Amino acid sequence: xxxxxxxxxxxxxxxxxxxxxxxxxxxxxxxxxxxxxxxxxxxxxxxxxxxxxxxxxxxxxxxxxxxxxxxxxxxxxxxxxxxxxxxxxxxxxxxxxxxxxxxxxxxxxxxxxxxxxxxxxxxxxxxxxxxxxxxxxxxxxxxxxxxxxxxxxxxxxxxxxxxxxxxxxxxxxxxxxxxxxxxxxxxxxxxxxxxxxxxxxxxxxxxxxxxxxxxxxxxxxxxxxxxxxxxxxxxxxxxxxxxxxxxxxxxxxxxxxxxxxxxxxxxxxxxxxxxxxxxxxxxxxxxxxxxxxxxxxxxxxxxxxxxxxxxxxxxxxxxxxxxxxxxxxxxxxxxxxxxxxxxxxxxxxxxxxxxxxxxxxxxxxxxxxxx
Amino acid sequence: xxxxxxxxxxxxxxxxxxxxxxxxxxxxxxxxxxxxxxxxxxxxxxxxxxxxxxxxxxxxxxxxxxxxxxxxxxxxxxxxxxxxxxxxxxxxxxxxxxxxxxxxxxxxxxxxxxxxxxxxxxxxxxxxxxxxxxxxxxxxxxxxxxxxxxxxxxxxxxxxxxxxxxxxxxxxxxxxxxxxxxxxxxxxxxxxxxxxxxxxxxxxxxxxxxxxxxxxxxxxxxxxxxxxxxxxxxxxxxxxxxxxxxxxxxxxxxxxxxxxxxxxxxxxxxxxxxxxxxxxxxxxxxxxxxxxxxxxxxxxxxxxxxxxxxxxxxxxxxxxxxxxxxxxxxxxxxxxxxxxxxxxxxxxx
Numbered sequence: 001x002x003x004x005x006x007x008x009x010x011x012x013x014x015x016x017x018x019x020x021x022x023x024x025x026x027x028x029x030x031x032x033x034x035x036x037x038x039x040x041x042x043x044x045x046x047x048x049x050x051x052x053x054x055x056x057x058x059x060x061x062x063x064x065x066x067x068x069x070x071x072x073x074x075x076x077x078x079x080x081x082x083x084x085x086x087x088x089x090x091x092x093x094x095x096x097x098x099x100x101x102x103x104x105x106x107x108x109x110x111x112x113x114x115x116x117x118x119x120x121x122x123x124x125x126x127x128x129x130x131x132x133x134x135x136x137x138x139x140x141x142x143x144x145x146x147x148x149x150x151x152x153x154x155x156x157x158x159x160x161x162x163x164x165x166x167x168x169x170x171x172x173x174x175x176x177x178x179x180x181x182x183x184x185x186x187x188x189x190x191x192x193x194x195x196x197x198x199x200x201x202x203x204x205x206x207x208x209x210x211x212x213x214x215x216x217x218x219x220x221x222x223x224x225x226x227x228x229x230x231x232x233x234x235x236x237x238x239x240x241x242x243x244x245x246x247x248x249x250x251x252x253x254x255x256x257x258x259x260x261x262x263x264x265x266x267x268x269x270x271x272x273x274x275x276x277x278x279x280x281x282x283x284x285x286x287x288x289x290x291x292x293x294x295x296x297x298x299x300x301x302x303x304x305x306x307x308x309x310x311x312x313x314x315x316x317x318x319x320x321x322x323x324x325x326x327x328x329x330x331x332x333x334x335x336x337x338x339x340x341x342x343x344x345x346x347x348x349x350x351x352x353x354x355x356x357x358x359x360x361x362x363x364x365x366x367x368x369x370x371x
Numbered sequence: 372x373x374x375x376x377x378x379x380x381x382x383x384x385x386x387x388x389x390x391x392x393x394x395x396x397x398x399x400x401x402x403x404x405x406x407x408x409x410x411x412x413x414x415x416x417x418x419x420x421x422x423x424x425x426x427x428x429x430x431x432x433x434x435x436x437x438x439x440x441x442x443x444x445x446x447x448x449x450x451x452x453x454x455x456x457x458x459x460x461x462x463x464x465x466x467x468x469x470x471x472x473x474x475x476x477x478x479x480x481x482x483x484x485x486x487x488x489x490x491x492x493x494x495x496x497x498x499x500x501x502x503x504x505x506x507x508x509x510x511x512x513x514x515x516x517x518x519x520x521x522x523x524x525x526x527x528x529x530x531x532x533x534x535x536x537x538x539x540x541x542x543x544x545x546x547x548x549x550x551x552x553x554x555x556x557x558x559x560x561x562x563x564x565x566x567x568x569x570x571x572x573x574x575x576x577x578x579x580x581x582x583x584x585x586x587x588x589x590x591x592x593x594x595x596x597x598x599x600x601x602x603x604x605x606x607x608x609x610x611x612x613x614x615x616x617x618x619x620x621x622x623x624x625x626x627x628x629x630x631x632x633x634x635x636x637x638x639x640x641x642x643x644x645x646x647x648x649x650x651x652x653x654x655x656x657x658x659x660x661x662x663x664x665x666x667x668x669x670x671x672x673x674x675x676x677x678x679x680x681x682x683x684x685x686x687x688x689x690x691x692x693x694x695x696x697x698x699x700x701x702x703x704x705x706x707x708x709x710x711x712x713x714x715x716x717x718x719x720x
Contacts, residue, residue: 001635001638001639001642008702009702010629010701010702013702013703014703017703044706045700046700046701046702046706047699047700047702047703047705047706048702048704050703050705051702051703226702342709343710343712361709362707362709362712363706363707363709364706364707365707366693366695366697366705366707369693369695
C-alpha cells in the first residue's frame, strides 16, 4: 500500500533502532510518554518495544478517548437510552465500557434499550431523519479529532430543522490533559512526549509549545505508523541528549504549526469551554472539555432531558486511574489478565484497542509469561 | 362430465412470485415448491424418492458428519452467494477431517415475501456448487417465517463423509516443531461481503474465495506428508482458528507476518476500515499443520493445485504452556495474535 508500507518497513526500522541504541547513552535512561492511544496501539501491535534498548522506556499516556470517560458519563448515556426511550447512537468502543450496576451500553441494548452503533455522526443524523417521531442522541466523545465532525452534525441538524437530534457532549481537550500530567504533585518523571498525531492535524503543533517552554519537556509530534513512532523516539533521545526542550514535528506530512483553521473555526462556532469536567484518572480539570454554545442549546441532550452529572467511583481494585496518569503499567494492576480481560473488562483501559491494558493484553502479554 | 383435471395446479410463478406462508405449511403449495424448484435443481434419485429421509448405500470406513448454518448478508456478493457458500462450507468442514464428502442435506428458513426468482438463483447456485463438487444434496427441509421475522433466507446444510483408512486429523495433534502451512491469501471472503454490504465500491473489486476444498485435501493426503491438523479459517479468520488449534493441542505458535499472503486490495480495504486481515473470514482456504520434515513436499503439492497456488509456510508450532499464538511482525518486533474480542464483522457467512 502506497504511503503505508513505507512507514512499516522492517529494514528502515532496524536502521532507526540501531541509531537509538547507539545514541541513547544517558545513564538515567529515557522515560518517554506516548500521549495517544493510537501510539500505544502501534507500539504494541508492531512490537516496537523489542526494537528499543532497555533504557528507553515508553509510558502510556491518557490519550484514549474511551478510557478517560468516567463512569458517570456512560451512566448518563444509559439513562437516556433506558429511561428516556431515546435512540442512543454511539461509536463502537463505548458500547463495552463497564459502568454502574454492572451495566454497559451493550447490556442495556440486549435488555431492550435502543442503542445503535454508528461509524460517523452522519449515520446518527440519518437515523434522526428516518425516525422523526423519536428522539435521537449522539454520544459525542473524543479529543479534538472527533469534535469537528460533531460540530458539522449539529450545524446540519440546525439547518435541516432536525429537532429530534441532540448530542451528549463529552469532547475533551488534549493540552488540558498534558498539563494535568505535568502539574506539580505528579508522580511521573517524564523526559519527553511523543505528541498526538490526528489531534495535531486539527490543533497544530503550536498548543504544545508551553510544555516545552514552561515544563522543559521535549515534544515530538508523530504519526501513528510504527516508523513514525520510532523516528520520534530517536528525535526525543537527541533532544534529551542535547539538553533541548522543543516542539518538533515528525508528522510533517499532515501537521502544520497552526493546524486545520477551518475545523478550528467550526468547533469554535458550536462549542465553548466547560468550567470543569471530570476525567477518569485525572480528576476534575478546569477548562478541559467542551459544551455546546447557548445558541445550540436545543441540541444539548444534557439540557434537553435535564440529566445531571453524578460522579461515580471506579471499581476498587481497578488501576485505570494510575495507568492513565502514567504512574503504573498495566501489569502492576492486580486484576489485569485475571478478573479484567478484553472479554470481560472491569476498567475502561481494557475496553478500547487504544487502551493501555487492552493493547498490552492483546499484543504483549507474552512478555510477562517469559519473565 | 367431470371438469376436475387430475393433479392440476397453476405453475409456480418464479419470475414474479414470492414466498408465502403456505410454502412452508406442508400442503399443496409446499409440495409444489419442492417439485417445481428444489427437486429439479438438486436432481438425484435419493431426493427424488420423496421420503422423509434419504436411504443411502452402505459405506465402509469411519464416518464424519458436520453441520453449518448460513446467515450471510447480503445474500449475493462478488464471487458467490449464500447458496454456493452453504455447499462449500459444509463440504470443507467434512474435508478438514480428512474425509471424502459423500452427501449433503439442505434446510431452508424462508421469509414470507422473499422473491421466488432470488430463491431460484440461490438454489441453482447450490445445485451447481454441489454438482461441481460431486456431492449430491440428498435431503432437505423448508420452513417459512412471517415477513419481518427472518432476513430473506437462512440455509443450514449438513454433510457426511468417509475417512480414508490410516488417516486421523484432529486439532489436538499439533506438536512442537511442526510446520504451519496456509493455502493462500487471507481475508478475501470477509472483505468481499463487507464491501458489498457497505457499498464501498473499491476500485479493485474484492472477490470471495468461497470454494470446495476436498479436492485439494485429497491431493494433500495423497502426498504422504504426515498431516496432523487441517482446518478452514472461516469466522474469526486465521487468528481465531490458530488459537483454537493451539488451545486444543496445548501448544504455542510462532508466525512470521511477512510470510502470510494478503491480497493488496484486501490489505488496503482492511487498512481503510481499521480491520486486521488476520481476523477476517475466509471460505476457500485451509491451514495445514504437518511434520516439519514433510513441509516442503506438502507445500509443493499444494502449490500445484489451483486452489492453493499461493500456499506458504507461515510459522511453526512451539512448546508454550500459555498456548500463545505469537508473531514476528514485519517491523521485527513480537506480538501476540490473540483471540478476537467481540465481533469484528457480523453476518459474514
